[in-house]
Amino acid sequence: MSVRLEMVPGDDDGLVCEDGVCAVPASGQGNPQLEASDDEGDPARAERR
């Protein structure tokens, strides 16, 4: 199957779990940060934030 989804724009606080680790909002902000050291340098994830 090769379905290409149209992504619905979300809020800044969209919370998601990947690879067993879950993003949490940065303190006092609505911008989530993935609290995992092995995600640094991943442009795909950085783009989604």
Next chain:
Amino acid sequence: MSVDVQIWSDIACPWCYVGKRRFEQAVERFRAEGGDVDVTYRSFELAPDTPVDFEGDEVQFLADHKGMPRDQVVGMLAQMTELAAGEGLAYDFGALRHTNTVLAHQLLHLARAHGLQEPMKERLLSAYFVEGRHVGRVEELAALAGEVGLDPAEVTAALQEDRHLDDVRADQREAAELGVNGVPFFVLEGRWGVSGAQSPETFLAALRQADEAGSPA
């Protein structure tokens, strides 16, 4: 028209439970407008290598298996607990029994066949995050299933024989084909994707969009 919503999620996923609550708020408002939804929960294992009987707590799991500093994990779980409380969910990470969730996913497929998937999903999430119940063993899953109206004997046999393992793997393959690498992930009418535990307003807007696109002109 009823909007078809496929939700990829895991049991061991704090944002999946939060996302479920937020989505439910959106559905309630959508139904008040005259709309309707047909929801299916699909399988996604965030940490399939987790042993059934993991020895240690959630802090230890994330620290040891994900290489995160313990202080960072403790802070992260505190933030999750606070955010979940805002949705009326009393997470208890101190009591949580970290485990493998593949059997729980098989149970959700069995529950769907009996029209009981939603209450089973809710029961599993509450058992895991709020009550500190073990959701990785057949006997405990059968007991939880019995609470929502499934036959514990049928559940025990189905799980022991991995009757729904192929269904779980099929869900995971479809997630990969769709490019889903994080959960919760919502697919509306097979066309629109919503990633993460978004606000009820975002979910409601997506439901309206899918409904309007599917309605006759």
